[in-house]
Amino acid sequence: NAGVTQTPKFRILKIGQSMTLQCAQDMNHNYMYWYRQDPGMGLKLIYYSVGAGITDKGEVPNGYNVSRSTTEDFPLRLELAAPSQTSVYFCASSPKGGSAINQPQHFGDGTRLSIL
Amino acid sequence: DQQVKQNSPSLSVQEGRISILNCDYTNSMFDYFLWYKKYPAEGPTFLISISSIKDKNEDGRFTVFLNKSAKHLSLHIVPSQPGDSAVYFCAASSPGANSKLTFGKGITLSVRP
Numbered sequence A: 001n002a003g004v005t006q007t008p009k010f011r012i013l014k015i016g017q018s019m020t021l022q023c024a025q026d027m028n029h030n031y032m033y034w035y036r037q038d039p040g041m042g043l044k045l046i047y048y049s050v051g052a053g054i055t056d057k058g059e060v061p062n063g064y065n066v067s068r069s070t071t072e073d074f075p076l077r078l079e080l081a082a083p084s085q086t087s088v089y090f091c092a093s094s095p096k097g098g099s100a101i102n103q104p105q106h107f108g109d110g111t112r113l114s115i116l
Numbered sequence B: 001d002q003q004v005k006q007n008s009p010s011l012s013v014q015e016g017r018i019s020i021l022n023c024d025y026t027n028s029m030f031d032y033f034l035w036y037k038k039y040p041a042e043g044p045t046f047l048i049s050i051s052s053i054k055d056k057n058e059d060g061r062f063t064v065f066l067n068k069s070a071k072h073l074s075l076h077i078v079p080s081q082p083g084d085s086a087v088y089f090c091a092a093s094s095p096g097a098n099s100k101l102t103f104g105k106g107i108t109l110s111v112r113p
Helices: none
Strands: A003-006 A010-013 A021-023 A033-035 A041-049 A054-057 A065-066 A075-077 A087-094 A111-115 B010-014 B020-026 B030-038 B045-051 B054-057 B062-067 B072-077 B086-093 B107-112
Touching: A003 A087, A010 A065, A021 A087, A033 B054, A041 A065, B010 B020, B020 B030, B020 B086, B020 B107, B045 B054, B045 B062, B045 B072, B072 B086
Parallel strands: A010 A111, B010 B107
Antiparallel strands: A003 A021, A021 A075, A033 A041, A033 A087, A041 A054, A065 A075, A087 A111, B020 B072, B030 B045, B030 B086, B054 B062, B062 B072, B086 B107
């Protein structure tokens, strides 16, 4: 029962490098989300997707890009890494969005990213 | 502007006693509230939720109370167990199929044996 799988678990980048954080879910969920969590803070939504081919910006999208070519995968791309992007990144999925009762978001275990 | 506030960063309780975790919100459009639990090096896991049409929801040792007039909700854990030691996030969403969750900063609960 894999659920939401994120890779890698840890990564150190140099300023200006690029990388892709991978996220895959095997629950056939339509909705997928990327969050970042900074120390002592709650989760901030970066991007989300309501289905394959459809993505939209969240609260803190600057410096990131996403794509959703399949239902299962929702990669997050950092093009020019900056120290402000040092954070823990969580991917989540849900069958429905918003206030759908008893359809909570399922989270992966996160990717801890440091940019030096 | 923080729309979901968890003003106490930490709480310590004795095993077997009640844990009460509080959450306040400012957006009167929120109609669905959730609590997530997070262990170190893991992702948040869903714990319990409540719709704004209710004022209480129970699931085993966990009960969530909602006071809409005060824009306040609380999570009660009775009895508390050492395995409940974790960070607890309160989250809220407003109506709409594509509305998003707004999270609080979290409360670190420590249950002492």
